[in-house]
Amino acid sequence: MTFGIRNIVGIHRLHIGQKNYLTPLLFKTYEKWSYWKKEAFDYLIWCHLSHALDFSIALLCWLWIFPITFPEANQWHIKWVSRVFLYNIACEFIFYSFWHWMTYGRTSPYPRGSLHEKKFNPINQYEEKNQHQLLREITFTTLGWLQSAFVQCVFMWLWASGRLPYYNDFWSRPFFSIYILLIIAYWREFHFYWVHRFMHPWWSVQNGLRQGDIGAFLYRHIHSLHHRSYNPGPWSGLSMHPIEHFIYYTCAYFPLLFSCHPLHFLYTKFHADIAPIGGHDGYDYPAGGRSFHYLHHAFFECNYGGPLVNFDRLFGTYKESIKKPSGDDKQTN
Ligand SMILES: [Zn+2]
Ligand SMILES: [Zn+2]
Numbered sequence: 001m002t003f004g005i006r007n008i009v010g011i012h013r014l015h016i017g018q019k020n021y022l023t024p025l026l027f028k029t030y031e032k033w034s035y036w037k038k039e040a041f042d043y044l045i046w047c048h049l050s051h052a053l054d055f056s057i058a059l060l061c062w063l064w065i066f067p068i069t070f071p072e073a074n075q076w077h078i079k080w081v082s083r084v085f086l087y088n089i090a091c092e093f094i095f096y097s098f099w100h101w102m103t104y105g106r107t108s109p110y111p112r113g114s115l116h117e118k119k120f121n122p123i124n125q126y127e128e129k130n131q132h133q134l135l136r137e138i139t140f141t142t143l144g145w146l147q148s149a150f151v152q153c154v155f156m157w158l159w160a161s162g163r164l165p166y167y168n169d170f171w172s173r174p175f176f177s178i179y180i181l182l183i184i185a186y187w188r189e190f191h192f193y194w195v196h197r198f199m200h201p202w203w204s205v206q207n208g209l210r211q212g213d214i215g216a217f218l219y220r221h222i223h224s225l226h227h228r229s230y231n232p233g234p235w236s237g238l239s240m241h242p243i244e245h246f247i248y249y250t251c252a253y254f255p256l257l258f259s260c261h262p263l264h265f266l267y268t269k270f271h272a273d274i275a276p277i278g279g280h281d282g283y284d285y286p287a288g289g290r291s292f293h294y295l296h297h298a299f300f301e302c303n304y305g306g307p308l309v310n311f312d313r314l315f316g317t318y319k320e321s322i323k324k325p326s327g328d329d330k331q332t333n
Contacts, residue, residue, distance in 0.1 A: 010286025237276020
């Protein structure tokens with residue numbers, strides 16, 4: 001789940017003692033709606049609105065970075081490539097650092113105030129002695145952003161050099177353009193469940209690991225790095241082995257299959273870059289509120305996906321999340 005203005009305002013309201021800290025900024029009567037009205041809203045509207053930050057970063061990249069890089073992207077050159085990398089790394093440090101400061105920062109008033117009571121695991125993982133968790137997480141998160149920036153450069157080069165079809169005018173195919181944009185929230189959750197499930201033991205581990213279990217092999221050698229953050233924070237979400245980064249970012253490779261607009265690729269890519277921040281911050285509402293994925297980090301063999309497209313319920317691995325009065329519980333990782 002991506003954090004947003006609703007979370008920033010909510011944390012501040014909680015800190016200054018306002019009782020209405022969970023009241024949404026928009027749709028204030030949400031809690032009084034019927035079950036089906038809430039479900040329809042969550043699945044049709046909120047799952048898109050809650051990723052406004054990811055979409056804004058993608059849109060800014062399209063409107064600002066593409067005009068100063070794409071005309072030269074038919075050939076590899078340090079000038080345009082470095083601009084793409086700089087934009088990506090700037091986004092990483094601005095948004096990850098900001099949310100880390102809000103939820104764990106030593107100079108921030110919030111983690112030592114009422115927000116502390118919302119922490120799923122009351123131990124502050126970044127204050128434990130001899131803990132190098134933060135340094136590890138920043139290092140591997142940065143490797144993830146570098147890889148996703150490189151993937152962006154590859155697609156820009158493929159499009160600009162005529163090796164891959166795309167279309168430049170978003171509104172030349174309005175229904176198709178909007179349809180693909182709207183499908184991305186569900187596609188991300190579908191893709192995340194399966195690639196994540198793929199990297200955990202494929203068979204039950206109750207009687208020990210089976211010989212030849214590919215999932216167990218991948219877990220031990222690749223995905224276990226992500227699980228070293230059993231008490232996660234904002235920087236934990238993209239803290240993965242580079243091979244897991246490769247698997248994770250294949251969600252944005254769909255332009256290889258059909259002609260789409262670069263904004264479709266950018267939204268999916270930045271969704272994958274940004275959404276894990278709030279999804280791993282380790283706090284209940286009004287912060288990320290992602291008890292669903294927190295339970296996966298705490299107990300491992302449950303909640304592999306997300307509650308929007310809930311494959312865990314289907315396959316019997318769902319561990320009940322802490323129920324909270326907000327549509328945020330249905331957002332992607
Ligand atoms: Zn996992
Ligand atoms: Zn995780």
